[in-house]
Amino acid sequence: MAGILYYPFIEPPRHVLVQALLYSDELAPIVPPEYDHDVSSRWWPKTADEQLPHFYTPVPFLRHDDYRDPWESKLPSPALPGVSIYTMLDHLTQVIDQVPADDLVVPHHAAARSRTDSWLVTDKVGPRLRDWLLERNLARQDAFVLRVAPVVQHLVLATMARYIGSIRPDLRPYTDRRSAHELATTPVYGERGHGVLLDLADMLPVPGDDIPLPQIIEFRLRHADERQRLVDSIEKLLASLRLTTPDREAAVDRLRPELKEALEDWRGAGRGLLSKTRRQISAVVATATATAGAALPEWAWLTNLLASVGVNLATAPASASVAPSIDVAYLHRLNRAVNR
Known part of the structure; x- marks a missing residue:
C-alpha cells in the first residue's frame, strides 16, 4: 500500500502511527531540511526501526541551499526533484487571494498563539517561503517560528503535501486536520474537479489505545500475509475507481468477494487485538472526470456495490489539474471515534 505523507506537524500522533503500521508501507512526515533524526526516537524507538528499517522516513521539503538567489529559486529542489519553490509560491498567491482577509490576520493574544495550528517552524518552510509570508x-x-493564522498554516502545509505527493506517487497525503485536508483536495481558482469520498473505517480496524507499540509491530510482522491481501484489495478498489473504461462497474463488482474475504481473514488474525473502536478514515479519490466543466457521474451503482463490504460513499470535490494533482488523500478524524 502506498506510504503515508503526514502533515501538518512533524511528530505524527499515535493514532496516525498505528494506522500507518497496520496499513501502510511507509510513514513520511514533512520535516525541516536540517531535521535531527534523533528527535524522532521519542515516538519511533530504535528497536522499531531495526524491525521495520524502511518504514519511518521523514521527508525534508526544501533545503537551505535551494535558495541561493532569486534566479535559482525557480529551479527544482535537490531534495525533491521536480518541486519548484517558484511554482509553489505562484500557486499560493492565487489561493490566498480567495481567502477572506479576516481569516488571514496573524493572532496576537496569548490564547491564540498557544494553539498548535498558529505557527510554522521557520526552517521547515525555508527562507524563500518565509520572506513571501x-x-x-x-x-x-x-x-x-512564524506566527500565522490557522488557515495560513494549513494552506502552506497542505500545498507542500500536494506538491510532494505529485512527484512521489508512492506517498499519499494524510492528515488528521479537516481544514488542512480540504485545502489539499479542493480545486482552486475557478477550476473544478470531481472525485469520490470513501469512508474506509470498517475496512481498517485498529487496536485500542492501550496496546503497546511493540505488540502492534509484532502483529504486523506475524500476519504479514493477511495484511498484504487486505491492503492489496483496497489498492485495487482505489485503482478501479479511477478507470475511464465502461468496465469500471464490473471491475469493482469483481473485487467484492476478494475484499470481504481479505477483511474476514484480517479480523480473524486480529481477534483480541483489533478493537471495536471505530476511527473515521476518509479517502478522497480523484476520478477520471476531474477536469474543468465535467459533470459529476452517477455513483449510485458504486454505493450499492460497496455497502456489502462496509464502505460508505459520497461524492466530493477533488483536486483539478491546475496544480499538481493527487490521486488519493486521506483524512483521519480522531474526534469521530465511537464504539460500535
Missing part, C-alpha cells in the same frame, strides 16, 4: 503580512517572526 512576511512581505504579505501573513506571518510574524517569533524566535524560531
Whole structure:
C-alpha cells in the first residue's frame, strides 16, 4: 500500500502511527531540511526501526541551499526533484487571494498563539517561503517560528503535501486536520474537479489505545500475509475507481468477494487485538472526470456495490489539474471515534 505523507506537524500522533503500521508501507512526515533524526526516537524507538528499517522516513521539503538567489529559486529542489519553490509560491498567491482577509490576520493574544495550528517552524518552510509570508503580512517572526493564522498554516502545509505527493506517487497525503485536508483536495481558482469520498473505517480496524507499540509491530510482522491481501484489495478498489473504461462497474463488482474475504481473514488474525473502536478514515479519490466543466457521474451503482463490504460513499470535490494533482488523500478524524 502506498506510504503515508503526514502533515501538518512533524511528530505524527499515535493514532496516525498505528494506522500507518497496520496499513501502510511507509510513514513520511514533512520535516525541516536540517531535521535531527534523533528527535524522532521519542515516538519511533530504535528497536522499531531495526524491525521495520524502511518504514519511518521523514521527508525534508526544501533545503537551505535551494535558495541561493532569486534566479535559482525557480529551479527544482535537490531534495525533491521536480518541486519548484517558484511554482509553489505562484500557486499560493492565487489561493490566498480567495481567502477572506479576516481569516488571514496573524493572532496576537496569548490564547491564540498557544494553539498548535498558529505557527510554522521557520526552517521547515525555508527562507524563500518565509520572506513571501512576511512581505504579505501573513506571518510574524517569533524566535524560531512564524506566527500565522490557522488557515495560513494549513494552506502552506497542505500545498507542500500536494506538491510532494505529485512527484512521489508512492506517498499519499494524510492528515488528521479537516481544514488542512480540504485545502489539499479542493480545486482552486475557478477550476473544478470531481472525485469520490470513501469512508474506509470498517475496512481498517485498529487496536485500542492501550496496546503497546511493540505488540502492534509484532502483529504486523506475524500476519504479514493477511495484511498484504487486505491492503492489496483496497489498492485495487482505489485503482478501479479511477478507470475511464465502461468496465469500471464490473471491475469493482469483481473485487467484492476478494475484499470481504481479505477483511474476514484480517479480523480473524486480529481477534483480541483489533478493537471495536471505530476511527473515521476518509479517502478522497480523484476520478477520471476531474477536469474543468465535467459533470459529476452517477455513483449510485458504486454505493450499492460497496455497502456489502462496509464502505460508505459520497461524492466530493477533488483536486483539478491546475496544480499538481493527487490521486488519493486521506483524512483521519480522531474526534469521530465511537464504539460500535
